[in-house]
Each structure stands twice: as structure tokens, then as C-alpha cells.
Amino acid sequence: MPTTTPAALLLLGRSADPRSERGVECPGDLPLPSDPDLVARARAARDRLGDRAFVLGHHYQRDEVIQFADVTGDSFKLAQQAAARPDAEYIVFCGVHFMAESADILTTDHQKVVLPDLAAGCSMADMATHEQVEECWETLAEAGVADTTVPVSYMNSSADIKAFTGRHGGTVCTSSNAKRALEWAFEQGEKVLFLPDQHLGRNTAVLEMGLSLDDCVVYNPHRPNGGLTHQQLRDATMILWRGHCSVHGRFSLDSVNDVRERIPGVNVLVHPECRHEVVSAADVVGSTEKIIKVLEEAPAGSAWAVGTELNLVRRLADRHPDKEIVFLDKTVCFCSTMNRIDLPHLVRTLESLADGQVLNRITVDPETEHLAKLALDQMLRLP
Numbered sequence: 001m002p003t004t005t006p007a008a009l010l011l012l013g014r015s016a017d018p019r020s021e022r023g024v025e026c027p028g029d030l031p032l033p034s035d036p037d038l039v040a041r042a043r044a045a046r047d048r049l050g051d052r053a054f055v056l057g058h059h060y061q062r063d064e065v066i067q068f069a070d071v072t073g074d075s076f077k078l079a080q081q082a083a084a085r086p087d088a089e090y091i092v093f094c095g096v097h098f099m100a101e102s103a104d105i106l107t108t109d110h111q112k113v114v115l116p117d118l119a120a121g122c123s124m125a126d127m128a129t130h131e132q133v134e135e136c137w138e139t140l141a142e143a144g145v146a147d148t149t150v151p152v153s154y155m156n157s158s159a160d161i162k163a164f165t166g167r168h169g170g171t172v173c174t175s176s177n178a179k180r181a182l183e184w185a186f187e188q189g190e191k192v193l194f195l196p197d198q199h200l201g202r203n204t205a206v207l208e209m210g211l212s213l214d215d216c217v218v219y220n221p222h223r224p225n226g227g228l229t230h231q232q233l234r235d236a237t238m239i240l241w242r243g244h245c246s247v248h249g250r251f252s253l254d255s256v257n258d259v260r261e262r263i264p265g266v267n268v269l270v271h272p273e274c275r276h277e278v279v280s281a282a283d284v285v286g287s288t289e290k291i292i293k294v295l296e297e298a299p300a301g302s303a304w305a306v307g308t309e310l311n312l313v314r315r316l317a318d319r320h321p322d323k324e325i326v327f328l329d330k331t332v333c334f335c336s337t338m339n340r341i342d343l344p345h346l347v348r349t350l351e352s353l354a355d356g357q358v359l360n361r362i363t364v365d366p367e368t369e370h371l372a373k374l375a376l377d378q379m380l381r382l383p
């Protein structure tokens with residue numbers, strides 16, 4: 001008989017995993033989703049808060065939530081926007097847990113960052129825990145390569161992992177600057193430990209830096225020594241953490257071939273978190289912000305199959321009715337944790353803040369914040 005896994009319980013917002021970067025306990029009562037006044041309630045609470053609150057909405061959020069965002073963007077743009085609003089007492093982050101942590105790191109101490117649902121984590125960020133990464137570093141030390149390895153951590157990682165990266169002289173990167181981050185890292189050392197998304201690391205190293213697939217090894221945190229011998233670690237140039245995005249990782253080469261058959265002349269546009277064979281078969285590869293720009297600039301009448309989160313693809317299709325924009329996969333797939341933030345959670349957050357009560361505040365402890373900021377600042381200094 002199948003048993004319910006801790007991961008499944010977490011997705012349902014139940015149970016708690018002490019190794020997870022996200023919490024799952026949300027205090028207080030939620031308004032009913034069927035309440036016909038939810039939009040009016042959100043507007044009224046937003047008006048009461050005025051400039052004291054700044055609402056950030058990630059591109060993958062639901063329409064019912066994104067309509068209340070003061071600014072929309074990818075995780076890095078939103079963290080920058082939060083930092084640019086020192087007068088806002090409350091930063092309401094409609095995104096996932098690691099993004100709210102980054103906003104807390106980059107904002108001032110008096111600002112309070114709030115995540116409307118604490119169960120809105122990121123499955124990719126959860127694939128690299130602090131404990132596992134420390135263990136990996138010990139393995140690298142035993143193999144004699146820790147001194148020559150530079151950690152590069154994707155923005156989509158917990159504050160703990162960013163702090164680890166800062167402590168070991170590495171940098172954070174985004175999907176837009178991963179190549180520049182790797183170029184910088186290879187000037188500092190001989191190898192890179194890329195966390196936590198193996199696909200972004202591999203795609204950048206192989207397709208943009210000219211490394212071969214044989215230069216890359218995958219460190220599996222669930223196997224002794226990552227499932228690698230010391231010699232394999234010594235021979236590798238890129239040590240990729242075995243993590244992936246559950247949304248982008250589902251696109252396959254079959255999805256690309258199918259859509260090319262269904263829509264002759266279609267352009268395939270995918271995010272670099274997709275698997276290597278998908279990215280290799282695509283026509284254009286780019287970050288969320290690049291995907292938005294490419295579609296804005298595409299000529300009327302052109303056809304696009306887009307491999308990224310479905311809320312965004314739908315919104316882009318609505319925004320550009322003169323172009324044919326379809327989801328790359330036949331099966332719909334939202335980011336389940338991003339989708340946890342819905343109108344009832346937003347209403348509860350805004351109303352409680354307007355009443356002076358701060359629910360679901362996200363804070364990063366000062367030591368972690370200091371080290372994580374070293375890695376974030378290094379990213380900002382990338383040439």
C-alpha cells in the first residue's frame with residue numbers, strides 16, 4: 001500500500017520537515033475562497049496600508065494575486081525593488097520562501113518582510129540543505145579539491161546556502177548572469193561547485209562556456225560521497241548539485257518534437273532550468289525576464305512554444321493576442337508552491353497588517369545575513 005511521503009505532506013501544507021527551508025505553520029483563520037468580497041477586501045486593506053506596504057509579485061504568481069502587486073519581476077528584480085523602498089515598513093512578498101529571505105537580507109532592519117503563506121517554499125531550494133552542503137564540502141576536502149573549488153549558488157537557494165557560499169568566497173548568480181558568475185569563479189579557482197540546480201549549471205557550462213559534458217559530475221547528496229569517487233571529483237571541472245526545478249524539469253525532448261509537429265514553424269523558447277537536451281533543442285533560451293522581452297519583441301503572426309511556468313505563459317498569451325503563444329508541454333503544470341499564495345492568503349496578510357498585526361514574517365539571523373550578503377554583493381560586482 002502506498003504511504004504518504006513527507007514531501008507530499010509538505011506540498012499539502014501539512015506536517016513539518018526540519019530540513020526544509022520553509023515553514024508550514026500558518027497561524028490565524030483564512031477567509032473562505034468562496035467569499036465574493038475578497039477582491040474588495042484586498043483593495044480596502046491595501047488602501048488602508050498606503051505607502052507603508054509594498055507588494056511584490058513574482059511572474060509565476062496567480063492572476064488573482066498579481067493584480068495587487070506594486071511591481072512584478074523575477075526573484076532578483078523583486079529583491080532589488082524591495083531594497084529600493086526603504087520607507088516601506090512592510091514588504092509583502094508574493095513569491096516563495098527563498099525570495100522573501102533574500103528580500104529580508106537586502107532590506108533594512110526596520111522593514112518587515114511577510115510571506116502570505118509559509119508553505120510557499122521552492123522544491124529546488126529544498127534539495128540543498130545546509131547540512132548536506134557542509135557534508136559535500138567535507139567530501140571535497142577529503143578528495144583534496146576544496147581549496148581550489150569555488151561555490152556558485154543560484155539565487156533559488158535558501159539563505160543558509162547563500163551564507164555557505166559567502167563563507168567560502170563564492171558568488172550567487174541568477175539565470176541571467178550565470179555565465180559571468182562562472183567566468184569569475186574560474187578566475188578564482190579551478191573548479192566550481194554549482195548549487196542547487198544541476199540544469200542551469202550544466203547548460204551554462206556546456207552551452208555557453210564551451211565545457212564538455214564529461215567535464216561535469218553530479219553530486220548526489222543522498223549517496224555516500226555524493227556517489228562520486230575522489231578521482232572523479234579531482235577530474236571534474238563542474239561539480240553539479242543534484243537539484244532541479246520540478247516545473248522546468250518536466251519538459252522533455254518529446255515535448256519539443258511534439259510541438260514542432262503540431263505547429264509548423266514554431267519557435268521553442270525555454271528557461272535554462274530545463275534539462276540539457278531540451279535547452280539544446282530549443283531556438284531561444286533565457287531567464288524569465290528574457291522570455292518576456294523576446295515575446296514582446298517578436299513579430300505579429302509568429303508562433304512560440306514556451307517552456308516555463310504556466311501562469312506566466314498564459315498571461316503572455318493574453319498580452320500578445322497577435323502572436324500564437326502556447327505552453328511547451330501538453331500537460332498543464334503550475335509551480336504548486338508558488339500557487340499556494342492565493343487571494344484568501346493575500347487578504348489575510350493585508351488585513352492583518354492594516355490592523356497592525358504582522359503574520360508570517362520572514363527573518364534571517366544576522367550571522368547568516370552577513371555571510372549571504374557577501375555572496376550577493378559579489379554577484380553585484382560581477383563584470
Ligand code: SF4
Nearest residue numbers: 122123245246247335
Ligand atoms: S518554478 Fe521551480 S525554481 Fe521556481 S519556485 Fe517553483 S519549484 Fe522553485
